[in-house]
Amino acid sequence: NAGVTQTPKFRILKIGQSMTLQCTQDMNHNYMYWYRQDPGMGLKLIYYSVGAGITDKGEVPNGYNVSRSTTEDFPLRLELAAPSQTSVYFCASREGHPSSYEQYFGPGTRLTVT
């Protein structure tokens, strides 16, 4: 199993540009999450999904959009990049089984908006 994979690893965007951060998991997990981690800070939840076709907002959803058309993929879209979106973005997944709560994280995408 590759686990949770994210692409790209690094990206520099100009203000106003758009991009999609890709996240794929091969563990057949129902739940998927997008977090951002600003320097020296904790993880803030952007969006999450409890299964294909179902998404919901987290703590900091403004400026982002997501979709979940398959169990495996959970892309995060930035439409009009702003400097405030400079951060490291982590995707995570977990099983839907009620006794399994561990989240598995991807390696992250480091995004700089200038």
Add this chain to the structure above:
Amino acid sequence: GENVEQHPSTLSVQEGDSAVIKCTYSDSASNYFPWYKQELGKRPQLIIDIRSNVGEKKDQRIAVTLNKTAKHFSLHITETQPEDSAVYFCAAAPTSGTYKYIFGTGTRLKVLA
């Protein structure tokens, strides 16, 4: 809204000493409390977790204690080693409904050789 407070933000200990990191949560629906270790430039990795029906859990040099009445939980690392140096995050999550995790702001632990 829900939040998790974590203290201290930085902690330096001598190799071989113990380290304690404390978290307080606000959401009474939280039932699951994981601790993650994040090395520089790496992803967070789960090191230990506890559920609300348990007061303490231990795994070799690492232990977590939970006081659900006071909404406190703590990470204890004994016999610290230089490779324990990292940032540690606590989190709190409900085990039904939204399953959203709320993370603390992290503790940078430095183990001095």
